[in-house]
Amino acid sequence: MNTSEIWKETAAIESAIGGMACRLVRRLERCGFQDPAMIGIHTGGVWIAERLHTLLGLPEPLGHLDISFYRDDFTRIGVHPQVRPSHLPVRVDDRHLILVDDVLQTGRTVRAALNVLFDYGRPASVTLAVLVVRDGRELPIAADVVGFEGFFGAEDQIKLSGPTPLVLLRTRREARR
Amino acid sequence: MGSSLPNPQLDAQGRLRHFLTIEGLSRDLLIELLDQAEGFLGVAQQAVKKVPLCRGKVVANLFFETSTRTRTTFELAAKRLSADVLNLNISTSATAKGESLLDTLRNLEAMHVDMFVVRHAAGGAAHFMAAHAAPHVSIINAGDGRHAHPTQALLDMFTIRRHKGDFSRLRVAIVGDILHSRVARSQMLALKTLGVPDIRVIAPRTLLPAKVEEAFGVKAYHELAEGIRDVDVIIMLRLQRERYRGALLPSEHEYFQLFGLTEGRMGAAKPDVIVMHPGPINRGVEMDSAVADGAHSVILEQVTNGIAVRMAVIAMCLGNQRRADEL
Numbered sequence: 001m002n003t004s005e006i007w008k009e010t011a012a013i014e015s016a017i018g019g020m021a022c023r024l025v026r027r028l029e030r031c032g033f034q035d036p037a038m039i040g041i042h043t044g045g046v047w048i049a050e051r052l053h054t055l056l057g058l059p060e061p062l063g064h065l066d067i068s069f070y071r072d073d074f075t076r077i078g079v080h081p082q083v084r085p086s087h088l089p090v091r092v093d094d095r096h097l098i099l100v101d102d103v104l105q106t107g108r109t110v111r112a113a114l115n116v117l118f119d120y121g122r123p124a125s126v127t128l129a130v131l132v133v134r135d136g137r138e139l140p141i142a143a144d145v146v147g148f149e150g151f152f153g154a155e156d157q158i159k160l161s162g163p164t165p166l167v168l169l170r171t172r173r174e175a176r177r
Numbered sequence: 178m179g180s181s182l183p184n185p186q187l188d189a190q191g192r193l194r195h196f197l198t199i200e201g202l203s204r205d206l207l208i209e210l211l212d213q214a215e216g217f218l219g220v221a222q223q224a225v226k227k228v229p230l231c232r233g234k235v236v237a238n239l240f241f242e243t244s245t246r247t248r249t250t251f252e253l254a255a256k257r258l259s260a261d262v263l264n265l266n267i268s269t270s271a272t273a274k275g276e277s278l279l280d281t282l283r284n285l286e287a288m289h290v291d292m293f294v295v296r297h298a299a300g301g302a303a304h305f306m307a308a309h310a311a312p313h314v315s316i317i318n319a320g321d322g323r324h325a326h327p328t329q330a331l332l333d334m335f336t337i338r339r340h341k342g343d344f345s346r347l348r349v350a351i352v353g354d355i356l357h358s359r360v361a362r363s364q365m366l367a368l369k370t371l372g373v374p375d376i377r378v379i380a381p382r383t384l385l386p387a388k389v390e391e392a393f394g395v396k397a398y399h400e401l402a403e404g405i406r407d408v409d410v411i412i413m414l415r416l417q418r419e420r421y422r423g424a425l426l427p428s429e430h431e432y433f434q435l436f437g438l439t440e441g442r443m444g445a446a447k448p449d450v451i452v453m454h455p456g457p458i459n460r461g462v463e464m465d466s467a468v469a470d471g472a473h474s475v476i477l478e479q480v481t482n483g484i485a486v487r488m489a490v491i492a493m494c495l496g497n498q499r500r501a502d503e504l
Contacts, residue, residue: 078496083216
């Protein structure tokens with residue numbers, strides 16, 4: 001049996017996203033990244049990206065990325081059952097992109113997402129914004145803009161539930177596999 | 178057909194390992210394949226029209242019968258999944274089909290091929306290969322005799338779903354040489370499995386299999402105008418000239434007069450009817466050029482959809498292979 005508890009409530013998440021938006025704007029200015037386009041990773045990343053997209057008032061529509069076809073565990077678990085088509089309404093060539101995800105743990109999702117992006121074109125830069133950065137990194141990938149940070153241990157899973165209301169759940173997996 | 182036998186296409190967990198026929202596949206599995214194909218459709222929009230899913234896998238196209246469309250779309254599908262593709266065009270030899278087929282299989286298995294896409298003039302060829310294939314190898318049926326052409330049927334279902342959405346209220350007519358058509362058999366099974374309530378087959382009596390109504394749960398018509406009344410989908414079949422001579426049909430001209438689809442005759446169907454054809458079209462035999470190229474025709478879309486659907490089938494079978502060994 002797995003047990004779930006709420007780690008962050010909706011209000012805390014919404015305010016963290018507000019903070020992320022401010023830091024994102026400052027970072028883009030500091031780096032001189034003008035006219036950025038935003039892309040969310042399915043599914044939780046899109047929920048965060050929708051809010052950031054509104055807060056930043058970006059003129060172009062939000063892109064959606066499904067990384068199922070780029071996962072590195074295909075030979076172990078086969079095709080992912082629920083694939084949504086990726087939808088990139090903007091051309092990525094020479095653009096400054098903001099990539100948004102809900103939880104950064106191993107880094108494998110972001111690795112796959114970068115591969116997807118580069119199959120659409122050659123962006124000028126990619127900035128990574130993540131709601132929760134946690135322990136468990138297996139690849140040299142770091143977020144540029146972060147909502148929460150936490151250390152949980154391998155048996156704890158952090159999952160975003162949404163799209164409304166957004167709640168972060170912490171689930172303890174029993175040791176048995 | 179015995180229902181007590183395990184389905185040769187599925188592994189012990191009920192997952193797709195080979196794709197040989199629509200028969201015996203559940204509605205859920207067909208829907209899962211259609212949903213997967215929906216995702217693969219977007220790959221053609223990328224600048225790099227490829228995903229790395231099946232990188233390092235080897236797919237061999239083993240065509241004992243000629244084909245352009247099916248072979249090239251299978252090849253493209255495998256390549257868009259980043260698999261390596263071998264194309265082997267083997268002309269049918271009359272000698273010892275079983276033996277030579279098995280030898281071909283053994284030799285290619287020794288080259289570490291992961292999947293065979295097989296087309297053969299003999300019904301059951303793909304099943305035969307699946308029965309003898311090594312545990313790490315998948316077989317896809319790309320058409321066997323008059324028996325089955327399941328990926329064609331699946332891409333047709335995909336095309337119908339993209340236009341009509343829900344299968345449960347549709348009237349679908351299949352027109353033409355049902356008797357010799359593996360496509361028609363697979364389509365009838367797929368339409369039935371997906372819950373289409375009104376499936377019609379329209380053909381001269383000489384081109385309908387005996388007891389088609391009982392065997393497939395369809396309604397047979399011998400007049401085009403009556404058969405296509407109020408249908409949502411018309412599927413035209415190719416007149417397979419190479420499979421018979423003279424006896425079954427007086428002439429192609431007469432066939433067109435009675436069963437050829439023209440814009441005028443299409444008026445009996447629903448105003449938003451879609452017209453499909455698995456290709457290649459005999460213009461002026463099965464249908465008028467005006468229909469083939471007209472606003473209701475989705476024939477070229479079928480070709481595009483065929484790649485995405487075949488990607489879904491290849492990816493699902495290859496993805497299930499490793500899992501099968503681990504258990």
